[in-house]
Amino acid sequence: DADVTQTPRNRITKTGKRIMLECSQTKGHDRMYWYRQDPGLGLRLIYYSFDVKDINKGEISDGYSVSRQAQAKFSLSLESAIPNQTALYFCATSDPRDVAYEQYFGPGTRLTVT
Amino acid sequence: AQSVTQPDIHITVSEGASLELRCNYSYGATPYLFWYVQSPGQGLQLLLKYFSGDTLVQGIKGFEAEFKRSQSSFNLRKPSVHWSDAAEYFCAVAPSGGYNKLIFGAGTRLAVHP
Numbered sequence: 001d002a003d004v005t006q007t008p009r010n011r012i013t014k015t016g017k018r019i020m021l022e023c024s025q026t027k028g029h030d031r032m033y034w035y036r037q038d039p040g041l042g043l044r045l046i047y048y049s050f051d052v053k054d055i056n057k058g059e060i061s062d063g064y065s066v067s068r069q070a071q072a073k074f075s076l077s078l079e080s081a082i083p084n085q086t087a088l089y090f091c092a093t094s095d096p097r098d099v100a101y102e103q104y105f106g107p108g109t110r111l112t113v114t
Numbered sequence: 115a116q117s118v119t120q121p122d123i124h125i126t127v128s129e130g131a132s133l134e135l136r137c138n139y140s141y142g143a144t145p146y147l148f149w150y151v152q153s154p155g156q157g158l159q160l161l162l163k164y165f166s167g168d169t170l171v172q173g174i175k176g177f178e179a180e181f182k183r184s185q186s187s188f189n190l191r192k193p194s195v196h197w198s199d200a201a202e203y204f205c206a207v208a209p210s211g212g213y214n215k216l217i218f219g220a221g222t223r224l225a226v227h228p
Contacts, residue, residue, distance in 0.1 A: 040123070043206075101216070
């Protein structure tokens, strides 16, 4: 089984709808991240969480919110989806004890907002 | 502000040819450096990383990268490309001594001709 899973893998939604993307991990890592990937822009950080009580905004948090329900679960919500939120979304985890800061990525969720 | 530049958006090589993907970063100190690969429809997989020691780093799948402090570069190389290497490659940096947040380059898409 994959260490970092994301659901759904694909989603099409309409403008104005609320949508939640979910991430679960079995790696036992405290740190979790949400990125979005757009062609030509690489991955950009939306939110990150260093533990259940510590949630921080990344560089592009506007229009998004997150919830860290447990060490293993980190959800990303779009309160009112808009077309320019169409992108590929990745969840990642890392171990704060890892001095090299390696992050482990889920398979991604492709979101289309029409 | 920290940034990562991958000058080549697309590269096409013939199978069996050598490969070099360029990465330059902007950061005051020596960051931790990473190369990730994203195969079509997949998440990101770590190829290799540098955080100290020998500036020539060996990774998986026959890849290597060399950290050159004087040039602020961390170029990825492979002596003989296989068709299965066709993918998108991302260079990323994490500020040393800080939080383990990654800053990604825009990516280089590699096509391999038979």
